[in-house]
Amino acid sequence: MVRLARAEPHTVPEDAPFALVDLAGSRGVVITAVNASAAREGIAPGMALTDARAALPSLRVRPGDRSEDARVLFKLGQWAGRYGPSRGHDQEDGFWADVTGVAHLYGGEEGLMGDLIDRLDDLGIPACAALADTYGAAFALARFGIPDRPGWRIVAPGETRAALERQPVDALRLDDDCAVLLKRLGLRRIGDLYPIPRISLAHRFASNDVAQRVLSRLDQALGRAAEPLIPFFARAPFIARRTFPEPLISSQPLEGVIDELCDELASALKDKDMGTRALLLRYYRADGTAGVTGTRMRAYSNDGAHFTMLLSPKLEKIDAGFGIDLVSIEATQVGPLKGTQPGFAEEGAAAYDPGPLIDALSNRLGEKAVCVLAAHASHVPERSQTRIAAVRSAAGAAPASAARGKPPSHLSSHDAAPWSHGQGQGPRRPPFLLERPEPIDVVAEVPDGPPARFVWRRVERRVARAQGPQRIAPEWWRLIGVPGARPARIRDYYKIEDEGGAAYWVFRHGLFGGAQEENAQEAVPPRWFLHGLFC
């Protein structure tokens, strides 16, 4: 609601009841958020829209946008990096942060919570926050233990049990059926569960499964069971960072720093015999904003000079804003990289290793601009090859140093590559294929013979010699299960040479007479296309 009000102020009325609904709810259309006016009328999130309309016919609604919500929440989570290094999603409308060892920077836990709520309030977000020993307890108190928002609450260490006593069982992160069952049994507050022996609690429920869930949630909230949390970002095991006493106004002095950080990271990787295929350069500005840029490598590497070479061109594009006070370089996609000793005979095999060049070019021109051709399993000429970004071409292959002198199998010319089967036999294929076949006007001596004259790009060319046809049938299996699809037409390819000597690869699309294809589609006469150029 707040997000919508900020993005489109006129859509959310101040004084009329208004609600956002979820159209994809399992119980029909459900209200997900309400404004203050609707809340006063007793409309609450979770109500069915039909119920709400019955109570308040003047309610205006609009479908919510969950993906946008999630995106904004993610950004908010990123922003909250100031309160703790690891943050994560907390259901759909919150985030958690691990503030261990951070509070003293804000003058204690009160200072931290006050700062958090004030800043969120400045952003126009009335938030509730709770700080507790366990994630479960903090969840319960933030959602159920704070009477009015914005507000915050801190549970002193060791007082979790007492703090949770008064909270409803819904705060235990149980699913709806479970919570309803507990209430039916008269267990409305978390405190009601404390005195019941664990074994008899299990007996009260119909299934052992439900009892286990309740007990495990209770244990998690009270800190008796461990609970793994999934953060937004996996923490990189290899990271080098540098803080600056004064924010750097320009990105220029960063170069020296990046150089040092790269060396630091490389030596950390070398110590563990590891290499990385991707680097992330994060920079944090003095005003709390952050940015990230990165680079990717073709093979695992732990060469500091190489890292520097790849990252330094990125520095120009960094906008320092109000000044950068922290820079970090993370190695993501880490893999083992064993140092190898080149054999006596194959000394210098690495002289032709294109890895560093590919990295440098991809870094400068973009990944997609630097590519290699790869065969694709299709006999239709334009589908028989694909372009793979060269940086990714070795993905999944052994690290470069291990493969030195023995490149990844698909790059090796010794293996039988799909293209090699037809080598030296069959009709020649043109070295250049047009991006899409271009229609040409053709005059042929006989209807199903090669062209005698044709017009391509407004120039008439007389055909001196022709070879063909080579018939290439469409891939009929691609039509299976596609309703209403018209079968593609057969192509007859010719290699033709004009009087000057230039050679072209042309094809006739379709057949005369329609003997092969029974429906009326054959009423369309075949058309000619130019598909490739020989040289």
Added chain:
Amino acid sequence: MEPAAHSPFSLLPPRGSRRSGFAGPAGTADLPSAVPARGGGDRDRLLQALRATIANLERPMLGASPAGPSTRTALQDDGWWLGCAAADALLPECGLSLAGVHEIKPAGSAGSASAGDWMAGLGFALRLAALRLNQLKGPGSKDAMMLWCWPQPFSSELGQLSLQGLAHMGIDPARVLLVETPRQSEALTALEEGLKSGRLALAAGVIKDVDLNGARRLSLAAAARRTPCLLATHPAASGAAATATRWRVAVAQSGQHPFDCKAPGKARFKVALERCRGRPQSMDAAPFVMEWCDETFRFGLATQLAHGAARPRRAAYGS
């Protein structure tokens, strides 16, 4: 089109006479003291001495041995050859130089080049590349890659390199690194970077126009790590001055198909070597026709028939 105006054999004088026509560049004339006295049998020695002098003069220009990888320089692969004796005879001692830019110009008409002209030029360039890739020696050289810089205007005009086409030409497609850039300046940068890295068998690029500065940079980069550069440029563009060789390539009717006189045969190129560093300037630049054999993957001299190529006789069967 009429068959090649000059018989290829007439413009290639026998070795002896070619040597007698050799005229050293200015500067060699005042080195007679270094030259042994003239005599009937000393002619060869005289020439050898002159060649050595010229090679010494040119060495700084070729940038012989900066700090490259020791293994590459130790290999002593000095150049590469077209595999056609007549054409190779035009080249300097070491063949096509590794440390230089080789410019290939399609022979256009009226300042523009048709797709056919471009195709002839590019086909010639690709074949030179195929020869280089296959002649490369040394550890790791079987997988050494070549760079193909292909600015966007060309790819939309002439299409993309095709895997099967490359394979039919004798180039392992996995050894071709394609670089597609939106602008020419970026293609030049990519070429330069590729040459400087010293990790390529060859860098080839298609650039419409390259100024003196750009050509010079490419030359220096090629010399720095002894990686040859092939540059296909527009026929109307002035020849880049810093190049080691300049070829002008025109489209020619293909050869005889072995089994079918109506079918196109082996690809032929009408090639003229307009400029060649290390050879006399007065060299005859008359074109000759070369034929590419797509089974042995090498050039040969096209054999000409007395009255042009045999062609299908259309009227023979009546109508």
